[in-house]
Amino acid sequence: MTIQEAKQRFGIIGTNSVLDRAIFKAIQVAATDISVLVTGESGVGKEYIPKIIHGLSHRKHKPLVAVNCGAIPEGTIDSELFGHEKGSFTGAVGGRKGYFEEADGGTIFLDEVGELPLGTQVRLLRVLETGEFIKVGSSKPQLTNVRVVGATNVNIMTAIDKNRFREDLYYRLNTVEIHLPPLRERKEDIHLLFRKFAQDFSQKYRLPAVRLSPDAVKTLEEYRWPGNIRQLRNLAEQLSVVETDREVNSETLLHYIPELGQRNLPMRSTDSPLSQSEFNTEREILYKVLFDMRTDLNNLRQMMNSLAGQQQEEQVPSAGSPSLPVVSTQRPMPAADRYIETTLSDAMDEDVVTNLQDVEAEMVRKALDRHKGKRKEAAAELGISERTLYRKIKQLDL
Numbered sequence: 001m002t003i004q005e006a007k008q009r010f011g012i013i014g015t016n017s018v019l020d021r022a023i024f025k026a027i028q029v030a031a032t033d034i035s036v037l038v039t040g041e042s043g044v045g046k047e048y049i050p051k052i053i054h055g056l057s058h059r060k061h062k063p064l065v066a067v068n069c070g071a072i073p074e075g076t077i078d079s080e081l082f083g084h085e086k087g088s089f090t091g092a093v094g095g096r097k098g099y100f101e102e103a104d105g106g107t108i109f110l111d112e113v114g115e116l117p118l119g120t121q122v123r124l125l126r127v128l129e130t131g132e133f134i135k136v137g138s139s140k141p142q143l144t145n146v147r148v149v150g151a152t153n154v155n156i157m158t159a160i161d162k163n164r165f166r167e168d169l170y171y172r173l174n175t176v177e178i179h180l181p182p183l184r185e186r187k188e189d190i191h192l193l194f195r196k197f198a199q200d201f202s203q204k205y206r207l208p209a210v211r212l213s214p215d216a217v218k219t220l221e222e223y224r225w226p227g228n229i230r231q232l233r234n235l236a237e238q239l240s241v242v243e244t245d246r247e248v249n250s251e252t253l254l255h256y257i258p259e260l261g262q263r264n265l266p267m268r269s270t271d272s273p274l275s276q277s278e279f280n281t282e283r284e285i286l287y288k289v290l291f292d293m294r295t296d297l298n299n300l301r302q303m304m305n306s307l308a309g310q311q312q313e314e315q316v317p318s319a320g321s322p323s324l325p326v327v328s329t330q331r332p333m334p335a336a337d338r339y340i341e342t343t344l345s346d347a348m349d350e351d352v353v354t355n356l357q358d359v360e361a362e363m364v365r366k367a368l369d370r371h372k373g374k375r376k377e378a379a380a381e382l383g384i385s386e387r388t389l390y391r392k393i394k395q396l397d398l
Contacts, residue, residue: 001027001056003020003023003024003027006023006026006027006052006056007023009055010048010051010052010055011048012045012048013189013192013193013196014186014188014189014192014193015188015189015192016181016185016186016188016189018179018180018181018185018186019180019181019186019189022049022178022179022180022181023052025176025178026049026052026053026056026178027052027056029053029176030052030053030054030055030056030057031056031057031058033147034175034176035128035147035148035149035150035172035173035174035175035176036049036050036053036148036149036150036175036176036177036178037113037149037150037151037152037156037170037173037174037175037176037177037178038050038149038150038151038152038177038178038179038180039151039152039153039156039177039178039179039180040151040153040179040180040181040182041153041182041228042153042227042228042230043183043227043228043229043230043231044180044181044182044183044228044229045180045228045229046111046151046153046180047066047109047111047151049149049151049178049180050064050066050107050109050149050151051064053107053147053149054106054107054147054149057107057147059105059106059107059147062103062104062105062106062107063102063103063105063106063107064103064106064107064108064109065099065102065103065106065107065108065109066108066109066111067080067081067099067108067109067110067111068111068112069110069111069112069113069115069116070111070112070115071112074117077116077117077120078119078120078123078136079092079096079098079136080098080099081098081099081100081120081123081124082098082100082101082123082133082134082135082136083095083096083097083098083100083101083135083136084096084098084135084136084137084138085135085136085137085138086137087137088135088136088137088138089136089137092137095135098133098135100127100133100144100146101133101142101144103144103146104144104145104146105145105146106146106147107146107147107148107149108146108147108148108149109149109150109151110124110148110149110150110151111150111151112151112152112153113150113151113152113173114152114153114154114156114159114164114165115154116165118164118166121165121166121169122166124148124169124173125166125168125169125172127144127146127148128148128169128172128173129172131143131144131145131146132144148173150173156170156174157170182225182228183225183228183229183231183232184223184224184225187221190217190220190221190225190232191212191217191220191221193229193232193233194212194220194232194235194236195209195211197232197233197236197237198210198211198236198239198240201236201237201240201241202240205240205241207240207241208246209240209246210236210239210240210243210246210247210248211246211247211248212247212248213247213248213249213250215249215250216248216249216250216252216253218250219250219253219260220232220253223257223260235253235256235257238256239252239256360392360396361396361398363382364378364382364389364392364393364396364398365398367381367382368398375389375390375393
């Protein structure tokens with residue numbers, strides 16, 4: 001089966017290359033019985049991978065059992081997964097089959113496997129290695145023939161370092177890892193997904209389908225999408241039900257995602273080079289910092305000279321009194337002043353941008369304080385665009 005055929009069969013929408021790679025790996029491992037670990041943020045659609053693996057395997061006529069490990073209380077999860085005998089604990093009025101017994105011959109999907117308690121992880125490791133499990137309250141081992149697919153949105157290696165996940169279970173479960181990208185890395189798929197969701201809700205609620213204006217499409221593509229596809233689907237449903245105007249623009253989106261104004265601004269990685277426009281902006285703000293510092297130092301120097309002059313007048317000797325040495329008002333240039341003069345000269349003559357991140361941060365902070373957090377007015381005072389100020393706030397961690 002090709003990637004496109006798998007997308008059509010299982011209802012997957014998208015053209016992203018990382019997504020295609022994940023689907024390709026799922027198709028390749030489907031014919032085997034090896035364990036698979038699906039990784040990715042919450043809401044990226046990890047549940048589609050076990051459907052592909054099970055649907056294309058020789059187990060497709062047996063059950064596919066999906067278990068949300070994070071939703072089961074720690075005290076009952078062993079019973080849910082492996083079953084229990086009558087009277088094994090309070091409330092166990094009868095025996096019960098667990099998910100591993102129900103899925104015998106098929107596939108079991110353990111969603112949020114990283115949330116399993118350590119004791120349950122030991123039981124799961126035994127199932128993966130020998131196919132054996134023991135019901136709660138029983139001493140008789142039972143065999144099961146299941147294919148295990150796990151999924152997690154947590155960093156398993158970090159959990160191992162914190163002794164929250166067994167390293168041996170990780171390597172036994174992670175025979176093949178399939179990673180799904182977050183929605184913010186699938187910008188080309190956002191509009192496709194929105195149109196699909198809008199059409200689905202149009203049929204469900206018997207309303208005309210909502211559509212996005214070009215500026216709304218651009219706004220959604222620049223948004224970070226912390227809730228990924230699940231959040232996009234919820235947005236499409238809200239717009240379908242609430243909005244009377246079937247064309248949605250970026251201003252309308254602000255009513256549903258207020259943080260769009262803060263989160264849809266691009267940030268430059270510290271490892272990526274500056275573009276020419278960014279370089280010019282950086283240079284301009286540094287020049288302004290240097291000029292302001294020199295002005296402050298000049299004012300301070302004038303104040304010191306004035307004070308020195310007053311002291312000299314007070315010490316002028318009267319007639320007949322012994323002469324006193326004249327105090328020179330000409331003072332050597334302070335080290336800080338010399339530094340600013342040299343740095344400014346170098347920056348202007350040699351076109352070199354000096355690293356004054358601390359000074360720059362203080363300048364931005366004071367501008368924000370003076371305007372009570374109003375970024376538009378602070379940006380105007382600093383002589384930069386509001387977009388650049390947003391980036392500076394993020395970059396300087398203000």
